Amino acid sequence: MNIFVFVKRVPDTESKIRIDRENNTIIEEELNFILSPYDEYAVEEALRVRETVGGKVTVFSIGPDEAKVVLKKALAMGADEAVLIKDDSPEAYDGLRIAKIISRLIKDKYPGYDLLLFGKQSVGADNAQVPAMVAEILGLPQVNVVTKLDIDDNKGTAIREIEGAAEKVSFPLPAVISAQKGLNEPRYETLKGIMMAKRKEIPLISLQDLGLTEEELLPRLELIKMDSPPAREAGKVIEEEPEDAAKKLVEFLHKEAKVI
Amino acid sequence: MNRKTQNLKKTGKTGRKSGMYNKVDKNIITQLEKIVGLKNVIVDPEKMVDYSHDEFSLDEIARNPDAVVKPVSTEEIAEICRLANTKKIPVTPRAGATGLCGGCVPAFGGIVVSVERMNRIIEIDMKNQMAEVEAGVNLRDFYAEVEEAGLFFPPHPGDESAMFGGLVATNAGGARAVKYGVIRNYIRGLEVVLPSGNVIRPGGKLMKSSSGYNLLNLFIGSEGTLGIVSHIIIQLMPPPAVLRSLIIPYDNLHDAIETVPLMIKRKILPLAVEFVPREVIVITENMLNKKWPCTQGNTYLLVILDAAGAEEMDRLSETVAEVCLEKGAIDVFVADDPKKQELVLDIRSKMYESIKEYNIETLDIVVPRGEIANHVEKIVEVQNKFGLWLPTYGHAADGNVHTHIMSARLEGGKIIPLSEDDWKEKLNQVRNELYRDCKDRGGMISGEHGIGIVKKDYLPYVIDKEEISLMKGIKHVFDPNNIMNPGKIFD
Ligand SMILES: Cc1cc2nc3c(=O)[nH]c(=O)nc-3n(C[C@H](O)[C@H](O)[C@H](O)COP(=O)(O)OP(=O)(O)OC[C@H]3O[C@@H](n4cnc5c(N)ncnc54)[C@H](O)[C@@H]3O)c2cc1C
Secondary structure: OEEEEEEOEEEOOOOOOOEEOOOOEEOOOOOOEEEOHHHHHHHHHHHHHHHHHOOEEEEEEEEOHHHHHHHHHHHHHOOOEEEEEEOOOOOOOOHHHHHHHHHHHHHHOOOOOOEEEEEOOOOOOOOOOHHHHHHHHHOOOEEEEEEEEEEOOOEEEEEEEEOOEEEEEEEEOOEEEEEOOOOOOOOOEEHHHHHHHHHOOOOEEEOOOOOOOHHHHOOOOOOOOOOOOOOOOOOOOOOOOHHHHHHHHHHHHHHHOOOO | OOOOOOOOOOOOOOOOOOOOOOOOOHHHHHHHHHHHOHHHEEOOHHHHHHHOOOOOOOHHHOOOOOEEEOOOOHHHHHHHHHHHHHHOOOEEEEOOOOOOOOOOOOOOOOEEEEOOOOOOEEEEEOOOOEEEEEOOOEHHHHHHHHHHOOOEOOOOOOOOOOEHHHHHHHOOOOOOHHHHOOHHHHEEEEEEEOOOOOEEOOEOOOOOOOOOOOHHHHHOOOOOOOOEEEEEEEEOEOOOOEEEEEEEEEOOHHHHHHHHHHHHHOOOOOOEEEEEEHHHHHHHHHHHOOOOOOOOOOEEEEEEEEEOOHHHHHHHHHHHHHHHHHOOOOOOEEEOOHHHHHHHHHHHHOHHHHHHHHEEEEOEEEOOHHHHHHHHHHHHHHHHHHOOOOOEEEEOOOOEEEEEEEOEEEEOOEEEEOOHHHHHHHHHHHHHHHHHHHHHOOOEOEOOOOOOOOOHHHHHHHOOHHHHHHHHHHHHHHOOOOOEOOOOOOO
């Protein structure tokens, strides 16, 4: 089974994000970058599929040289190969642009795949567009927001989250799957994995190699303004002796919060 | 808080007599209220129950004070001491009350001086890389502030509610002592209120001093018996550039522990090396609903490394992995990103909580590092002999082994509580056997928690008579009326 996983380097969700308002970008200095958590589920699932039905796992990332770090991580977890599609342009938050690059890449350079795995969305951009768009461009079946996946020879079944319920679907391969939290518990890298990943060459592919024109690569979105969410209001603290505090709390819940 | 029984006994096993002290009468309460303000004096017995014990589990040693006072300044502490000293009333300093040997329990009643309101971090002096804090600053707040300033405070005792007054008084240690030493190594200056009410300030913002006897170090580890610490000057360091935790499963405990001296022989000095049994991990996993990184093996070494850069980190971890695998480790798992490291540490630090309900006593034996494996083997032997569960884990590389004597057995991963009749007698026997083994190996009965009330009877077993008599002499010089935390360390 030939499995491809697409991963992105994103700011750590725990980091404090600062915004450069003049240039409408986030300030990268002092930011910690990680493999997007949903992508990590996708990598883990790829490894598990390989462990049950055999095959090969290749991980791709689109981004600057720094994105190699997340590819190394996927290799350390156990992926067989990793490829960087070098793209130095700033984050455009345009899912279609990335979907076009991915579709062209696998059509031209990596045909013969069985399973395309993605995170359901990348943290940071949070568009949840790329997996669906790639499936559309390539004309493949897609199952998004998957919490359980079973793959056989040339078909699969998946459970996906829908509002208030779960949906079970079956599909032929090749197919696009996007991973939701709960799909699995990603493994810890082993030291052996890390050292092997360190020595492994990561081939680079440029956007020119893919024959994409500047016109095609132009984002279709214009980012007008970037800002932080408003600061949360401080919570209310009732500082009284227990009996008085309870009375005050009830009064507050009744009169101000109007919940009782 | 999980207390074994709720009734408060006035006298405990040492038959404490309060005869030589005066009672705290109305008049004294009024004077205390004048010093610290009406609402900072507690005399209601029900409200004082919280101040009658620390984290030691048995109520045998608990005792209510006659009054709890909460001063907010050195001057207030000084006035309290002056009053108590003239009136011959015992004074017991109290900080976070996370102590494990009854150190802050008012053994003779009297006044508990709680420093909880003295919680100001006075400064972080970047030029000298030192901080000055009040005695009631807890570790949690201190770490946050130090990190914010881009600096590092290496010691890491396990309970972050502990406060600097208590940390200094017990000379606390923690997991990182292997590489960075204990609290003593970071205390540069103190402000101390003596039992007389006089205030002294040994040390200062100094890296070194050879000017007379070192009173500073005498106070560190004195368990509140020489005076009340009010301010502390603390050495800080630049933070390590990279941290990495290695989680290393083994099929047996002995191999895991024997790896540690080999690591040291290969000149690797980890930030911390902890050994943890899988049985306790599983109980903690269930309590927290979190997953430990791997399920293989029945014992883990948790090795935390720090390094100046990624290259050095890889070199160090490769050597550690090599040694471990040679010694029979199943694999070496890595937690690199902060979230994973936090998860591992979280499970490690909540292990105590997960078994606390049945923990009677936490031993704190320290043996030479080369003897840990043998001592741990003895613990397993004693566990089998007495049929008490003795979960043991801790700081594998500094020789400090924490054995928990439980009022339970463990069967198929399940805790089976024992009746008091079943464990009461065994408690002393188990303790005696382990202390004997400790002594035979050249160890001490406390590595970091202190003697307090609980280990007092055993001090003469490991410390020479003449040394104890010198200690008593020192105590007398500082506290001729024996009002400062009486009934601790020795009688
Ligand atoms: C889950 C858990 C994990 C722990 N892990 C560790 C560990 O890794 N390493 C370690 O060393 N300990 C550990 N401990 C024990 C405990 O946290 C330490 O002994 C700590 O130093 C106690 O500090 P405290 O503020 O709680 O002091 P308290 O318990 O309030 O008092 C301890 C002693 O200090 C004296 N004292 C308090 N304040 C003053 C003052 N201002 N002046 C003079 N004397 C004073 C008291 O009289 C008493 O004798 C652990 C405890 C728990 C519950």
